[in-house]
Amino acid sequence: MTEIKVKDKDIVVPGEVLAVGMDNLPGQGTYREGDNIVAGRLGLVQLDGRAIKLIPMSGRYIPKKNDTIICKVTDVSMNGWRVDTNSPYSAMLPVREATSEFIARGADLTQYYSMGDYIVAKIYNVTSQKLVDISMKGPGLRKLRGGRMVEVASNKVPRIIGKQGSMVSMIKDMTGCNIIVGQNGIAWIQGDPEKEFLAIKTIRKIEQESHLSGLTERIKSFLEQNGCTQTQRVNNNEL
Amino acid sequence: MSYKERKNKRGFDETRPMEAKVGVIKRADGSAYFKIGNTWAYAAVYGPRNLHPKFLQDPSTGILRCHYNMMPFSGSGERVRPGGSRRSKEISMVTEKALLPVLSLEEFPNTVVDVFIEFPQTEAGSRCAGITAAAMALADAGLAMKDMIAAVSVGRVDDKLVVDLDYSEEAYEGGPVADIPVAVMPSSGKITLLQMDGLVKKEMLKDLLAKAKAACAKIYEVQKRALKEKYTRVDEE
Numbered sequence: 001m002t003e004i005k006v007k008d009k010d011i012v013v014p015g016e017v018l019a020v021g022m023d024n025l026p027g028q029g030t031y032r033e034g035d036n037i038v039a040g041r042l043g044l045v046q047l048d049g050r051a052i053k054l055i056p057m058s059g060r061y062i063p064k065k066n067d068t069i070i071c072k073v074t075d076v077s078m079n080g081w082r083v084d085t086n087s088p089y090s091a092m093l094p095v096r097e098a099t100s101e102f103i104a105r106g107a108d109l110t111q112y113y114s115m116g117d118y119i120v121a122k123i124y125n126v127t128s129q130k131l132v133d134i135s136m137k138g139p140g141l142r143k144l145r146g147g148r149m150v151e152v153a154s155n156k157v158p159r160i161i162g163k164q165g166s167m168v169s170m171i172k173d174m175t176g177c178n179i180i181v182g183q184n185g186i187a188w189i190q191g192d193p194e195k196e197f198l199a200i201k202t203i204r205k206i207e208q209e210s211h212l213s214g215l216t217e218r219i220k221s222f223l224e225q226n227g228c229t230q231t232q233r234v235n236n237n238e239l
Numbered sequence: 240m241s242y243k244e245r246k247n248k249r250g251f252d253e254t255r256p257m258e259a260k261v262g263v264i265k266r267a268d269g270s271a272y273f274k275i276g277n278t279w280a281y282a283a284v285y286g287p288r289n290l291h292p293k294f295l296q297d298p299s300t301g302i303l304r305c306h307y308n309m310m311p312f313s314g315s316g317e318r319v320r321p322g323g324s325r326r327s328k329e330i331s332m333v334t335e336k337a338l339l340p341v342l343s344l345e346e347f348p349n350t351v352v353d354v355f356i357e358f359p360q361t362e363a364g365s366r367c368a369g370i371t372a373a374a375m376a377l378a379d380a381g382l383a384m385k386d387m388i389a390a391v392s393v394g395r396v397d398d399k400l401v402v403d404l405d406y407s408e409e410a411y412e413g414g415p416v417a418d419i420p421v422a423v424m425p426s427s428g429k430i431t432l433l434q435m436d437g438l439v440k441k442e443m444l445k446d447l448l449a450k451a452k453a454a455c456a457k458i459y460e461v462q463k464r465a466l467k468e469k470y471t472r473v474d475e476e
Contacts (some may be wrong), residue, residue, distance in 0.1 A: 010468045011466075011467050011471065013378055013387060013462070013463050013466045014341070014378050014384035014385065014386055014387050014468065015384070015386035015424065015425060015426035015427075015459075016426075016463070017426070029383070031385070033427075038385075038386075038426065040383055040384065040385060040386055041327070041378070041381065041382065041383045042378045042379065042381060042384075042466060044470075056381050057381065057470055058268070058269065058379060058380060058381035059268070059380060059381025059382065060268060060286070060287055060288070060380075062346070062347070075368070086285065087290050087348075087351040088287045088289050088347060088349075089289070091288075118251075128348075129348055130347075130349070132347060137338060155381070211470060212308070225276050
């Protein structure tokens with residue numbers, strides 16, 4: 001008979017026994033050791049039917065296929081651009097994935113993206129050796145002009161975005177800022193300087209309190225306390 | 240002659256008072272301190288991150304790099320010369336080997352995980368405190384780990400078997416002394432570090448290892464509590 005030793009949403013440390021017996025399945029972040037299911041990292045327990053999963057609480061971003069990320073151009077070469085992805089691995093943006101325009105052979109590629117530019121791109125391939133290829137072809141993928149960049153914890157990105165983008169669109173609506181959150185833990189914020197600052201503070205608050213319940217309500221009242229009301233958003237139709 | 244009483248009426252199986260906290264260095268990917276008596280270890284983990292120079296990269300796995308450093312003012316009166324020494328290099332190496340068995344860095348080829356361990360204050364048992372702090376910092380950094388690592392030194396002072404020697408015991412002159420740092424995976428009881436300085440009998444060593452495991456189980460509880468605390472408290476800032 002299986003005995004589950006933890007509750008949903010418990011925080012567990014590596015080596016902690018989560019369940020004894022063969023009735024449950026070790027999910028992501030856990031492993032089986034004899035009869036036991038053991039935590040293989042620090043994380044939040046999620047009981048998902050028979051499977052026991054761990055949701056990571058910290059850690060670097062590791063590039064994954066189909067992620068939309070914000071990255072910085074670090075080098076321009078003959079056949080494309082090298083970008084920093086805020087992860088241990090840099091990515092390559094080949095010329096053919098950069099734009100739908102025709103680019104002549106030997107053209108000056110810095111016209112399109114130059115060193116230091118920030119771009120929103122999509123990862124379309126990651127090899128086992130973590131060679132990463134990104135593309136600019138897709139809705140919303142573009143170069144970022146103005147605004148400011150904030151580093152956020154990459155595993156908090158889903159919380160910042162919220163269900164179907166509810167959290168981020170609330171911040172957008174209430175502060176009137178344009179916000180893009182990359183899955184690699186870089187967020188771009190553009191708007192009125194004071195509101196930009198408030199948006200950053202809000203994001204920091206979400207990061208810190210993401211594992212506590214009633215987050216949306218708390219963030220909403222936090223924004224209201226700071227003099228924001230619904231629908232301040234004006235000029236972000238292009239998002 | 241025999242060794243009768245420890246400082247501060249400490250029991251022979253008792254460690255010095257312990258304190259641990261996780262997330263003490265904000266910019267690091269993971270960090271922790273572990274204090275045991277007057278030995279304070281701070282550990283910061285950075286990575287996995289890009290590894291340079293390139294010839295150090297391993298395409299089959301990420302690598303672990305540990306730096307053990309005692310601060311110049313950390314000793315008991317004597318100034319430690321800043322920078323690396325033969326001793327610190329060796330301890331960095333054994334720390335790395337003590338931690339590596341629980342990590343699986345194959346997911347991150349060509350990268351490095353850097354572990355920096357600094358000691359603002361030391362009084363014996365520093366490599367064990369360092370390993371204990373580093374294990375917490377690695378867990379905090381979100382790396383996949385099979386188990387934690389807890390470490391403690393055990394030994395004999397004259398006729399007594401003791402846990403967690405302090406400096407006066409390491410330097411005891413009234414009889415034979417042995418100092419044995421041990422690192423243990425607390426859940427499985429496997430040993431990842433075992434060194435010895437001094438003289439012991441075979442039977443004594445067996446007893447000492449059992450005592451080390453028992454002490455490490457207690458240290459693991461301290462580690463666990465510190466790690467859970469970080470994620471249940473909301474920062475004041």
